[in-house]
Amino acid sequence: MYAKCGLSGDVIRVFDDIDEPNEVTFTTMMGGLAQMNQVKEALEMFRLMLQKGVHVDSVSLSSILGVCAKGGFDEKDIGLCNQSHGKQVHTLSIKLGLEGDIHLSNSKLDIYSKIGDMDSAEKVFANVSRHSVVSWNVMIAGYGNKCNSEKAVEYLQRMQCCGYEPDDVTYINMLAACVKSGDVKTGRDIFDSMPCPSLSSWNAILSAYSQNADHEEALKMFRKMQFQYQLPDRTTLAVFLSSSAELGLLEAGKQVHAASQKFGFYEDEYVSSGLINVYSKCGKMECSKNVFNKLPKVDVVCWNSMIAGFSINSQDNEAFSFFKQMRQCGFYP
Structure with a gap:
């Protein structure tokens, strides 16, 4: 106790x-x-x-x-x-x-x-x-950490051949292995074979597409997730915002902004940093500042997002001003 x-x-x-x-x-x-x-x-x-x-x-x-x-x-x-x-x-x-x-x-x-x-x-x-599902899961996760998706797939196949039914942890470990290895195709095959993907699984496949710069596919998967009535969390929204920022999709960013308020993530630094990036990439620094100013608590990532936003929009004086404010608030760069 x-x-x-x-x-x-x-x-x-x-x-x-x-x-x-x-x-x-x-x-x-x-x-x-x-x-x-x-x-x-x-x-x-x-x-x-x-x-x-x-x-x-x-x-x-x-x-x-x-x-x-x-x-x-x-x-x-x-x-x-x-x-x-x-x-x-x-x-x-x-x-x-x-x-x-x-x-x-x-x-x-x-x-x-x-x-x-x-x-x-x-x-x-x-x-x-005598093995257990845990034994197989640990081996799959181990090879995932080594960025060896081939061996992870091999263990998944052996696991199924031996009569063990993969659980949610198995699939998440497999998806993580594919993400770390950059093997998005195998990751998608694994995801599509899941009878009922969990939120963690959705986030893993979204991250895979986003990290491999396939942002359009990440947005498609997000829409598919909505059609299947899977509610997002802060990770889902942050990944979606990252892809939206890269594609310069202002309306998509606004929709997620509204959704973040609906689902109670409007004060989340993780999501807010993504919103700042979207607005910055679309040249809407006033919107970025509004998001930043409404946060009850900010971290160094949010400060970085604002400084980067001013920089890419050639607002150098504002960037320096925010840097000074950041230091005055006790944050280390």
């Missing part, structure tokens, strides 16, 4: 009051510290668990592998990087005879895929006697 509320001091006090913490206590403590992004402290807690001779089970090892996969600590401070820690825990699991545990195997797959060591992930995957 204290960990989920971010009260690290209370977490440590409760733990210190326990005379003889067991594997459940230590595992909860490691997970809680990691949840509060205290990765180094979570690793130290695992070391303490080993030093005290507390029984280590598959749940404990899965938890500490999750900590290693999370990363976020200074290698100089901790002495070893998360890759070394992950391999040490892997070795310990072999010594303890826990190789067959599917949950633990998935944790190993997760850390190897996150650090980009797909050779080690392949070995773990090959040695697992």
